[in-house]
Amino acid sequence: MSADRFRRAVTGAYLVLFFAYLFLPLAVMAAATFNSSRFPTVTPWMGFTLGWFQALWQDDRMWSALGTSLLVGAGVILVAVPLGLAAALLLDRLHSRAKTFLYALMVSPLLTPGVIVGISTLVFWREWFGVTGGLFLTVVAQSSFIAAYAMLMFAARLERFDPALEEAALDLGATHGQVFRRITLPYLSPAILSAALLAFLQSFENYNTTLFVRGLDTTLTIYIATKVRTGLTPAVNALSLVLIVLTVLGAVVYEILRRRDERRQAGSAAATV
């Protein structure tokens, strides 16, 4: 019994350490925002200030980088979500080896280092179409792997879809277009929303791929990296803190929605049984 208690204590201590390891660095970074030191740090503490938020607010280049990121993110949603949807719809109706092969090809961008996705896009579009780095290539390069994430989300939802619904509608004389609009799309709509959210987030935080295809455009993530290396002030921390707070809020809302949806599905499944 005492050995058991000892093991439980060790496990508990390890978990506390692990979560401290996950969150302490972020807490330190956040705390440095409020230190009036020129360089972002918490040691020594030079006094509390909110001045770095003001500095951030007045940073024109930050705002323009934010604009670029929003533009790219919107572009990626428009490209990657439909591509992922089409891919999932196709896979859902294929069998055996064709499916395995296509599936492997579709997820391959997720197993490719981001820098290589960027490089291959850069080389290909310049050589074939004479297109150089910029907003367009950034959207294209990011979409090539974000579409795979979207595909996976749609595929997961389609797995629980009852094809008899479509069969019945077709038997009752609905056209294929009607079935898609009235049955398939509404069923997939929660997945469309979450795929769009994930696509935007992935695009917004992307660094490795964007670095190679951005041309002269600067997204917010690129801007932060540049600031850290040249001209770092706690204003970067202020920006990081704002982004983290937004991300955490997004994550919590997303998780709550996902769990509610899961419970509802479990409930309806139980009701039909």
Added chain:
Amino acid sequence: MTEVLRRYGPVLTGLILLAVAVWLALLVVLPQVMMIGFSFRPSLPPSRIGGPEDVFTIRNYLTLWTNQIHLTIFLKTIWASALVTLATLAVCYPVAFYLAQVASKRRLPILVLMLVIPFWINELLRTFAWYIILAFNGPLNALLLGLGIIDEPQRFLGGDGGVIVGMVYVYILFMVFPLYNAIESLDRNQIEAARDLGAGWLRIHRRIVLPHAKPGIAVGCIMTFMLAAGSYAVPALLGGPNSRWFTEIIYNWFFEGGNWNQGAAYAFILLVLCIAFILAAMKLFRVGLADIAK
């Protein structure tokens, strides 16, 4: 294929096929093929491209062998990424096991949420957090000085150590979730049975949990190694001129050396390295592609 047509009708099927073709051909396959082809050609000024000098060559690949500095950095990228992978596996396994097998139903959702939240936060920001911690005047030096472990502040930034520590932190969540998913599917009764039959703690893990977790370990290792070897943000922020990463050399070929063909060759070498790691992991853990791409 006929089932696709029957289900979606000709118009929708056409659109679906077109979209998938555009994605896979224009965005995935052709760029890779183009990059590989490009890497086997010499770097020439535009006027001489397609001329007699524009021939198939492996010179861009030989550069890596002849350039001692690049070769050293390439080899370091391999062992350092492997080290990052092993370290994340060691750190994550107990956590994943606890969450999947021990944690109570009541506590589990909050713990998982606490894991998900850092996962959502930008990789660059998580790296930046370590930049502050490791800084010369940063809290880590202050702590170690305060505890009397060191006598004067150390330079943690700008070396391989800082890069590796940062990578373990940044990529840890790509290890913990595959592990958790794999261990979660293990029936708790199996562990109970083994314990009732007198198996010790170590034997239970070696003979039951670890074999069951193989696909998860494979996926976690593949993701972590690929992200570490292909990372640009972490070495760029936490490293320095003396701790360059292979990706930084690739970047320099493109945007400072202006030799895209050479850069493409190095990029392909990096890709081959990652594929080799995937195949090795699949063989080592005896898992198929279907287990990995879940």
